[in-house]
Amino acid sequence: MSGALKRRVTQLQNEPTCPTSLAKSDADKRKGCAVRGLTPGAAAGGCAFDGAMITLQPVVDALHLIHGPIACLGNSWDNRHSGTTGPTLYRRGFTTDMSELDVIHGGEKRLWKALKQAIARHQPPAVFVYQTCVPGLIGDDIVAVCKEATERLGTPCIPVEAPGFIGSKNLGNKLAGQVLLDHVIGTREPDPELDPAGPTDVNLIAEYNVAGELAHVTPLFDALGIKLRTALTGDARFHRLQTAHHAKVNMVLCSHALFHVARHMEQRWGIPWFEGSFYGMAAIGHSLRHFARLLAEQGADPTLPARAEALIAEREAATKAALAPYMARIRGKKALLYTGGHKSWSVVSALQELGLEVIRTSVRKATETDKGRALELLDDDEDRLAGAIPNPELYRILKEGEADIMLSGGRSQFVALKAAAPWLDINQERHHTYAGYDGLITLARELDKALNSPVFPAARAAAPWDDDGNLLPEMGEPA
Amino acid sequence: MTALPRKSPSAKGSHAKALSENPLKMSPALGASLAILGLEGSVPLLHGAQGCTAFGLVIMVRHFKEPIPIQTTAMSELTTILGGADNLEQAVLTLKSKLGPKVIGVCSTGLTATRGEDLAADLKRIAAEQAETLDGTRLIGIDTPDYAGGLEDGWSRAVTAMIDQVARPNPGPRDPKRIALLAGCHLSAGDIDELRDLAEAFGLEATVVPDLADSLDGHLPPAWPKTTPGGTRLQDIETLGAAGAVLALGRHMEPAARLLEDRTGCPALVLPNLTGLTESDRLVATLARLSGRPVPARLRRQRDRLRDTLLDAHFHTGDKGIAVAAEPDLLAALVGLVESLGARITAAVAPQSGPALEEIKAPVTIGDLGDLEDMVRAAPEPCHLIISHSHGRHPAQALGLPLLRAGFPQFDRIGAQHQVSVGYRGTQARVVELANLFIDHPGDH
Numbered sequence: 059m060s061g062a063l064k065r066r067v068t069q070l071q072n073e074p075t076c077p078t079s080l081a082k083s084d085a086d087k088r089k090g091c092a093v094r095g096l097t098p099g100a101a102a103g104g105c106a107f108d109g110a111m112i113t114l115q116p117v118v119d120a121l122h123l124i125h126g127p128i129a130c131l132g133n134s135w136d137n138r139h140s141g142t143t144g145p146t147l148y149r150r151g152f153t154t155d156m157s158e159l160d161v162i163h164g165g166e167k168r169l170w171k172a173l174k175q176a177i178a179r180h181q182p183p184a185v186f187v188y189q190t191c192v193p194g195l196i197g198d199d200i201v202a203v204c205k206e207a208t209e210r211l212g213t214p215c216i217p218v219e220a221p222g223f224i225g226s227k228n229l230g231n232k233l234a235g236q237v238l239l240d241h242v243i244g245t246r247e248p249d250p251e252l253d254p255a256g257p258t259d260v261n262l263i264a265e266y267n268v269a270g271e272l273a274h275v276t277p278l279f280d281a282l283g284i285k286l287r288t289a290l291t292g293d294a295r296f297h298r299l300q301t302a303h304h305a306k307v308n309m310v311l312c313s314h315a316l317f318h319v320a321r322h323m324e325q326r327w328g329i330p331w332f333e334g335s336f337y338g339m340a341a342i343g344h345s346l347r348h349f350a351r352l353l354a355e356q357g358a359d360p361t362l363p364a365r366a367e368a369l370i371a372e373r374e375a376a377t378k379a380a381l382a383p384y385m386a387r388i389r390g391k392k393a394l395l396y397t398g399g400h401k402s403w404s405v406v407s408a409l410q411e412l413g414l415e416v417i418r419t420s421v422r423k424a425t426e427t428d429k430g431r432a433l434e435l436l437d438d439d440e441d442r443l444a445g446a447i448p449n450p451e452l453y454r455i456l457k458e459g460e461a462d463i464m465l466s467g468g469r470s471q472f473v474a475l476k477a478a479a480p481w482l483d484i485n486q487e488r489h490h491t492y493a494g495y496d497g498l499i500t501l502a503r504e505l506d507k508a509l510n511s512p513v514f515p516a517a518r519a520a521a522p523w524d525d526d527g528n529l530l531p532e533m534g535e536p537a
Numbered sequence: 538m539t540a541l542p543r544k545s546p547s548a549k550g551s552h553a554k555a556l557s558e559n560p561l562k563m564s565p566a567l568g569a570s571l572a573i574l575g576l577e578g579s580v581p582l583l584h585g586a587q588g589c590t591a592f593g594l595v596i597m598v599r600h601f602k603e604p605i606p607i608q609t610t611a612m613s614e615l616t617t618i619l620g621g622a623d624n625l626e627q628a629v630l631t632l633k634s635k636l637g638p639k640v641i642g643v644c645s646t647g648l649t650a651t652r653g654e655d656l657a658a659d660l661k662r663i664a665a666e667q668a669e670t671l672d673g674t675r676l677i678g679i680d681t682p683d684y685a686g687g688l689e690d691g692w693s694r695a696v697t698a699m700i701d702q703v704a705r706p707n708p709g710p711r712d713p714k715r716i717a718l719l720a721g722c723h724l725s726a727g728d729i730d731e732l733r734d735l736a737e738a739f740g741l742e743a744t745v746v747p748d749l750a751d752s753l754d755g756h757l758p759p760a761w762p763k764t765t766p767g768g769t770r771l772q773d774i775e776t777l778g779a780a781g782a783v784l785a786l787g788r789h790m791e792p793a794a795r796l797l798e799d800r801t802g803c804p805a806l807v808l809p810n811l812t813g814l815t816e817s818d819r820l821v822a823t824l825a826r827l828s829g830r831p832v833p834a835r836l837r838r839q840r841d842r843l844r845d846t847l848l849d850a851h852f853h854t855g856d857k858g859i860a861v862a863a864e865p866d867l868l869a870a871l872v873g874l875v876e877s878l879g880a881r882i883t884a885a886v887a888p889q890s891g892p893a894l895e896e897i898k899a900p901v902t903i904g905d906l907g908d909l910e911d912m913v914r915a916a917p918e919p920c921h922l923i924i925s926h927s928h929g930r931h932p933a934q935a936l937g938l939p940l941l942r943a944g945f946p947q948f949d950r951i952g953a954q955h956q957v958s959v960g961y962r963g964t965q966a967r968v969v970e971l972a973n974l975f976i977d978h979p980g981d982h
């Protein structure tokens with residue numbers, strides 16, 4: 059790794075807002091966190107490159123070019139459901155697909171050619187160029203290639219130096235946030251005619267528009283006259299993203315990985331920020347109130363907070379009415395929540411609003427604040443907070459009926475199904491959006507669909523024979 | 538035929554283009570991992586940074602809709618500098634104690650191969666030094682650098698490694714009732730079951746290597762499987778050379794079959810393609826000859842049905858333009874099938890070279906789904922259908938054409954593992970599917 063990259067990584071790991079870092083001794087802090095926490099043969103999770111893609115790929119009109127051999131993109135593209143309301147260029151997979159010769163002679167020439175071809179063919183507003191392990195190891199200087207390409211081809215080519223071996227997905231998220239700060243945000247002023255900056259402009263940070271969930275959030279903003287300048291980076295357009303520094307308030311969702319982006323924007327452009335969520339009525343109310351107050355404090359319409367209260371009251375009443383029929387069918391069911399970070403409490407709160415009992419939640423990758431909130435929601439019962447739960451244990455919990463349903467990410471889906479137990483996707487690969495008031499109704503409907511599906515009793519029913527295939531005495535008789 | 542420059546299939550491994558758009562290709566380590574999952578009690582271990590394993594896991598889970606045991610040696614920046622042998626050893630020992638696998642299939646990746654790690658030597662040392670701890674667990678090493686070849690190559694190298702590192706010389710007599718089937722990566726669990734049934738119809742007992750039909754066929758096991766819940770048993774590979782014959786199913790299985798033949802004298806036969814009437818005839822004739830038994834009436838009836846179906850289908854398939862993109866052996870099978878129905882090949886694209894490309898008469902492009910899209914747009918005659926893995930939905934959407942999914946991965950379908958395309962019945966199922974697709978989407982005719 060280059061000296062510059064190394065410094066950036068160490069700096070990010072020493073983030074005052076990084077919970078893992080806060081818990082460390084000074085000596086540990088100096089060592090950084092990239093290499094720790096991973097046991098060979100018992101590790102799970104994506105690499106830094108993966109994390110960088112999660113954070114940047116939702117810029118829908120940009121071209122995302124992966125520099126490396128085929129493994130990094132060929133095995134992974136097209137596996138997320140970050141939505142768009144327009145351009146689809148971000149969905150295309152681009153890679154330099156390095157060959158053995160490139161590994162021997164260096165891949166910079168190949169990258170340069172690839173950039174030239176990609177820009178000529180698609181004329182994107184910008185190209186994000188992702189470094190991966192092999193070119194990182196042989197020392198391909200993607201920063202230099204990007205610099206030259208930007209100058210000679212006239213399209214911003216932005217280097218994303220997060221090769222997999224430097225660390226986890228989370229570190230990749232952070233590095234990608236730094237890329238936005240270094241190369242994108244603040245590099246353009248809003249067009250005074252077409253896109254003037256206004257007193258109610260806000261950004262949503264770490265909102266990736268998974269399954270198009272922004273569509274459940276922006277109508278709430280519209281109702282209050284709040285304008286989404288841009289999300290970082292769900293459904294973002296590159297030119298608009300460059301003007302993110304004109305927002306009046308930033309909200310950080312779901313992830314402490316991008317706290318540094320909000321902090322930096324506060325220091326540099328004086329934009330206040332808060333952390334929030336759109337999962338469940340309590341969280342939505344909290345977020346809308348925050349926006350209204352912070353905007354009003356900075357000179358937006360002083361009636362905004364009162365209007366927000368009215369909207370919240372109206373929408374909560376309507377939502378409760380819509381939820382009633384579902385809740386009658388799912389109330390009291392026991393849920394196992396296996397996610398992490400911010401969702402370890404925000405989803406708990408949404409599930410509890412729907413009348414479910416959360417028997418356990420995993421607080422992997424959660425901040426101390428996240429853990430505190432989860433604990434508060436779970437009656438201060440430490441036993442209901444879990445770290446990583448091994449698959450056999452997840453299987454047992456479901457098979458033995460300790461939980462009626464598991465909510466988790468795609469890779470543990472089949473642990474539940476092998477136990478013939480209901481499962482709901484709560485992570486990035488999901489197809490449904492659970493954000494906003496309408497999202498909560500969707501969540502209730504999906505829970506009802508899963509918990510009350512006739513396939514579960516059918517799949518659990520015993521066969522009319524024993525383990526050796528002999529018919530049980532009362533079976534097989536003609537009726 | 539198109540505006541794009543074509544490369545001959547013999548242009549092995551070289552890349553004309555610096556930019557791959559909408560890749561068709563996947564990594565050889567992924568192909569090798571898939572093959573390892575066809576062994577009983579196994580777990581693939583990728584020697585590299587953690588991301589490669591995470592991506593491999595996700596794509597396999599999305600295709601099979603099954604839990605997949607796969608692990609990583611979790612190389613970091615520091616171990617990349619210092620060397621990965623310690624990580625490898627630690628990973629092997631951790632897997633042994635946590636999962637107790639019968640086989641750990643270790644695949645190199647771009648990172649460890651570029652570093653010049655000597656996987657074979659490291660594994661040999663670990664196996665010797667930790668012999669006691671590792672008792673009952675076999676280590677199989679496979680060289681699969683990400684920059685050399687693709688999925689099919691990785692699968693091929695893995696099966697060759699299984700033969701090379703497990704099969705023993707065969708001093709005793711051969712068992713004429715037993716045949717070894719080396720199954721290529723173009724065969725589904727359903728295909729393997731069909732082949733086993735066919736062999737059984739001739740009184741032959743088939744040992745399939747690797748046997749995904751026994752490990753990843755998607756069934757509800759009585760307890761949580763820590764490693765693969767089924768698959769080829771190691772002892773059956775050890776004694777594979779005692780079979781009456783070994784059939785390489787797919788051209789990329791030929792090196793493994795030849796190796797077994799050289800080592801054990803077990804005669805090797807290559808059946809490059811098992812889809813289509815003539816191809817099924819060749820398969821059935823081979824089984825009849827090996828067993829010395831007549832072709833059962835049931836199979837003769839199946840053949841007559843297939844002939845009838847071909848006649849029914851040709852009204853709908855004749856002169857249709859079809860663009861196909863797949864790994865070499867699957868490409869050969871699909872192109873052959875489509876051509877036998879009177880359809881035209883608008884484009885035939887392979888992600889990388891492979892011996893099966895020699896079997897294809899139509900011009901083949903080594904490229905990606907971006908090339909396929911360009912070729913369809915530039916084609917002088919209309920194209921009506923795309924056949925490829927699930928990523929083919931991108932060109933299909935862009936071109937407004939239907940997509941028939943074939944091969945790996947099929948993440949937007951359920952039941953892909955049970956799709957049967959071999960033999961009379963499998964061919965018939967595919968022909969019916971194609972014809973019905975054209976009934977629904979007749980295109981501009």
Ligand code: SF4
Nearest residue numbers: 130191222586588589
């Ligand atoms: S770990 Fe490295 S080689 Fe593997 S996917 Fe991540 S960036 Fe690519």
